[in-house]
Amino acid sequence: MQVKTARFGVLDVDRERLLTFPQGMVGFPHLQRYFFVPVPENNLFVWLQALDDSEIAFLMVDPFIFFPDYDVHLSEADCEFLQLGHPDEATLLTVVTIPPDGVRGMTANLLAPVVINVRKALGRQVILDGSGYRTKHPLFRGVPEPARRCACR
Template sequence: MQVMTSRFGTLEINPSDLLHFPQGIPAFEHLKEFFFYPIPENPAFTWLQAAADPEVAFLLVDPFLFFPGYAVDLPARLQEELAIKDPADALVYAVVTIPDGDIRRATANLVGPIIINPTVRLGMQLILEGTKYTTRHQLFKESFSDDESIPSSGGNEG
């Protein structure tokens, strides 16, 4: 199937690659189908693109690479809704905000992780309550000069 996107042009997507968000994502409840659009140069990041709206895409990051002490307890309700048999099998992502397009000031929302069951391709944004985390954790502690690249890493621990 062909999907129009404002960032990446027209993409050919296999329908089996779609992720279904039964409740949508907060503020985007009307959008139920998304897909990953990876960033090969930096596998720590990926885009979560809405299939039905070319303008809606979220930059995601594997939070465990930047915040090793980050922990998310998956409530039984979420595990049931996403058919997660073992929480270790779930993928956990944080939504990234890049103020004024300056990657050096990028922040991650650790209060609202995106949880994906890759086996059945179901997803949901979990809103953590009573947590020490915030919606704006600085990704890069040090500033980078214009000629330095942002470090890349791979993997996603759940």
């Protein structure tokens, strides 16, 4: 099927690639169907595009690439909701925010990861209450700032 998006133009999307989020994403409960759009020449990130709103797309990343100690314990209710029978059925991603000043300030929402049952194409954004995680964890916390080329006294 042809899907018109604001960010990527018109895309050919196979219906088998659609993901269902019965409760939507946080702040978007009315949008329940999504699909992935790869980021050209960058396999670390992927866009999660809403099927029913061309303006809504979330930049996503595998949080374990940037935060190897990230520790997620899904509740029994979340596992049941997602119909997870085995951990290998789940993919976990986090929403990335790019601030106006550019990619160096990108953050990941570790408090509310997105969990997808890849076998059932079923997703849910879960809130890790009491985890100590926040909505804005810097992705490039160890990257030094570029040297200043000019400074006024």
